[in-house]
């Protein structure tokens with residue numbers, strides 16, 4: 001197996017310890033080596049530390065001069081919707097003129113307009129779309145991404161979406177309950193079809209199931225029915241909850257032992273306390289709140305209350321056409337009032353926990369995957385500080401340069 005040494009780095013930074021998810025003060029605890037190195041052996045990390053502790057290295061070992069650079073763990077995007085056809089730039093323009101997201105959705109635009117385009121894309125078109133989106137994410141520093149179906153809403157397109165996500169190396173989540181397509185009389189009739197006709201095969205491809213629990217989408221009783229069926233098929237559970245209204249997503253998630261509740265822009269004090277007292281991770285999506293001009297989720301209050309929080313992009317064509325976790329980290333710092341350290345943990349090890357992978361990704365430590373981002377900055381915090389800046393220089397996935405410069 002080939003080895004790769006990244007030497008003379010200004011800083012090497014990783015969430016500390018071995019636990020996951022991190023919450024409270026532990027969220028900000030980092031291990032930081034100034035003038036450090038990372039040694040990768042094949043797809044894994046062999047050693048990390050200060051240069052002064054690097055022993056003699058074989059001259060055959062490939063190396064990268066990390067002078068002027070900082071290393072952070074490869075970023076983990078635990079919430080994206082990459083399997084879609086076309087775009088929603090027209091809707092974006094209408095919203096700029098004052099139309100609201102919910103109005104467009106109710107008028108048959110929004111998610112349902114992407115459903116039409118996604119059904120038209122075909123399996124090959126979907127594969128190409130997910131590959132393209134995966135490339136955008138990788139260049140922004142994301143080495144592991146979750147991807148949801150949910151723009152097919154028929155058997156063939158939902159399954160093709162999951163296959164495309166898996167084929168691109170993503171972690172597939174079945175979001176069949178994203179909206180009710182027009183060929184069904186109501187949400188209950190659509191769920192009858194989904195649970196009998198799609199879930200059994202979707203469960204063979206996906207690792208988790210997700211639902212949009214919201215006014216105008218699915219209600220609490222429907223969410224319970226869908227999630228219990230998904231759980232019976234062995235899937236982990238996720239919810240889109242409290243995006244526009246508090247509709248009972250947090251109590252349901254806690255009761256069912258869900259991995260996460262995502263969005264939380266409308267979550268109030270009781271929800272914050274309930275989430276903080278549970279094992280469910282709150283996934284914050286500030287790019288979506290920004291893109292829709294909506295209130296930000298209560299990130300600071302959740303962390304202070306002791307909740308486990310993760311950050312993700314919510315990349316999708318309607319509410320968050322943004323694949324950049326560095327931008328999300330900037331928003332976390334400026335809008336959610338999380339420190340850069342808290343933000344880093346939230347989109348590395350805590351996001352890995354949401355995907356059931358915190359034992360293998362999200363840290364720079366021996367035994368973890370050799371997934372790294374090299375930042376062209378003298379201090380790692382520039383990843384959040386330099387808003388939409390050109391900071392991500394090189395992305396290493398499984399010990400191989402996957403994007404950016406391989407030599408300096």
Ligand code: NIG
Pocket residue numbers: 081110111114212240243288314316317318319320
């Ligand atoms: O997470 N809220 C529901 N689903 C997506 C948006 C989907 C869309 O607008 O196409 C979200 O924001």
Ligand code: FE
Pocket residue numbers: 079081240314316
């Ligand atoms: Fe989403």
